[in-house]
Amino acid sequence: MNKFKYYFILLITTVSLFSCSKDDAAEIQPPRDYAEQLATDLTDIEEYLKNYSITVTSHPGFADDQDVTFTKIPTGGTQPSIYSYLNSTTFPKLLSKEVKLHDITYTMYYLVLREGVGEKPSNVDGVLSAYRGDYLSRQKVAEVETLTATFFEESKNPQQFFNLTSTITGWGETFPEFKTGTYSSNADGTVSYNDFGAGIMFLPSGLGYYDSGNASIPAYAPLVFSFKLFAISRIDSDGDGIMNFQEDLNGDGYLYNYSNTINYPTPPADAIRYADDTDKDGIPNFLDTDDDADGVSTKTEITGANGVLIPFADIPSCDGNTTNPARIKRHLVKCN
Template sequence: MNKFKYYFILLLAGVAIVSCNKSDDDDDTVAVPLRDYTVQYNADNDSIIKYLKNNYITVTNSPGTQQDQDVVISKLVAGDGHVSIWDQQDYLLTTRDVYNDDITYKVYYLILREGTGQNPVNTDKVVAAYKGNLLNGTVFDSSAGGIPGKFLLWPYDQAGADGSFTVIDGWSEIFPKFKTGTATTGTDGVITYNDFGAGVMFLPSGLAYYESAKTDIPAYSPLVFSFKLYDLQRLDHDSDGVYDYQEDINNDGYLYDFTDKVRYPNFPETLIDDTDGDGNADFVDFDDDGDGFTTRFELTKPTGATFSGLSSYYPYDPILDNPNTPNTDESEIWGIPRRPTGALADPTKEESATNSKAFLPEDYTDPARLRMHLDKTYPIKKQ
């Protein structure tokens, strides 16, 4: 009996020692270093190209139905007669160069249908349906019941107050290459979309979740998304009265907050939309031309003058009346004007803040005009 007690005590002591050692190991958490972005991108790109060469695509073409432009991607089987995504000629397989993480990604995407409406910029909100899968074919997510959702293309880490979702960087880069469609609302209130843009994007992990594993998505996973772009909402992120897409100075369809040095350590100058060169992109700058007057102030219609429209501010361009509000006339025949080019109030004196020129009709309508919120020389400051 005494010997039994002795061995029993030794057993308990051994368990205690093992338990303590295990606890000590847990406390010594080893931080796994982040993979090099360039090395990981090269591996991802090789995997994506292999995927494109070893799989084929089937697209449902049934306009007016929920299944229109549905996509199935399947693995090639020798002798089955199918042609790889890489070699097929039915849909354009193209690429977009994307600067992020201080490298330039080449992102492959398929254009199933370009669409007939408007292109979003990469800071707009879009209405879209999608399906996502890994390169091994595992589907990790899709639009619930095929019902489209609302997605904020920027900023990346903020959800919208209306329940819209945030997106990964790759979505913001590819959606602007497509156009929206047309919408018809039936008597039952159901909206049917036609002629919408549809495509497939093949994203390296650096433009997806990279080291952050998600449910059913391992870390460092390239992702495939088929998508349908139904509609969009234009946004004005700095609330200066000018929509983001109208602040795309270089007209490339993209706007970037290049103060984000984590994503953009050495941002290419050719992609910058910054009128006054103050280091803030116009779409997040309250004073676009740096003249000391806020953009909202410069867009304010002067008091005492008669202008069309209900707003106290000039629209970017003239706008038509909204046919859905027959009792209200929202039409604006004037857009944001340029510096006035008419006669001086007092021709015997030089132009000044108290002796301004008169606005002519073409100052509000000339397509080539330099709108005054982008003109550092106007308004003229008092001496």
């Protein structure tokens, strides 16, 4: 009898706990409108650009080369704001670009401290990059609201490449505007980097983490990343033997997967949608194992009789020409 009474009380308690949890659960809010949030983010970003100055460390060959310090310009201060570098003919140079995503056109800013002297990555490559990240938010102290930058993460000596297809959109949109530099190995096993591309990206939340946030980053926070581009890792996402950047048919450095209906609810015009999609099946070549839809995989088509993949530079065009640098690759356009 006592045992029955015990289990009955336990059952009532459990039901009560679940009922309270359900009743007290926070109401889930739908995501904000992308266009409205972009307007808010741009207001914050442009205020930050107009009210902060930067100091850049020039220390070639050392880890602190191109480190950036941000300083709020005091009332009456004469320091040049970041915004004063907009469209400058010399470095630092603040530029803006448009990014079409979520059925709206984002405006994002990026500051070029140094362009770099090596290769540019595409937005579907891997990058080795040192970086520091801050997020922008408005804080109210003594009834006075101020725009504040809060540090959240830093990597001074990166040990791994970031695949730009797996990072936030803003990284993929910014890194192709920069180049790598040179490097040398030191006797102690470390590596020294020189003449690398370095800059700062200022990202609306829609090109960052938007409503989800990330770890210590709140939802809807604009992001500021200072970064250095040390090296590139070329990636072959579909495993067809052709690197992603080599499947960039129009050569603009950007390849997009328009079949992603979250990012692209409304597909763009065909000229844009199929710019890097030979067979127009909605899957861009860098993700398509059969680019020309002939039923034979690209990898099979570029494998020689000896079973070895033919180097990209030696893949013949439809007429068999391997010497014309402007030739159309067989795997990109079906030969009739």
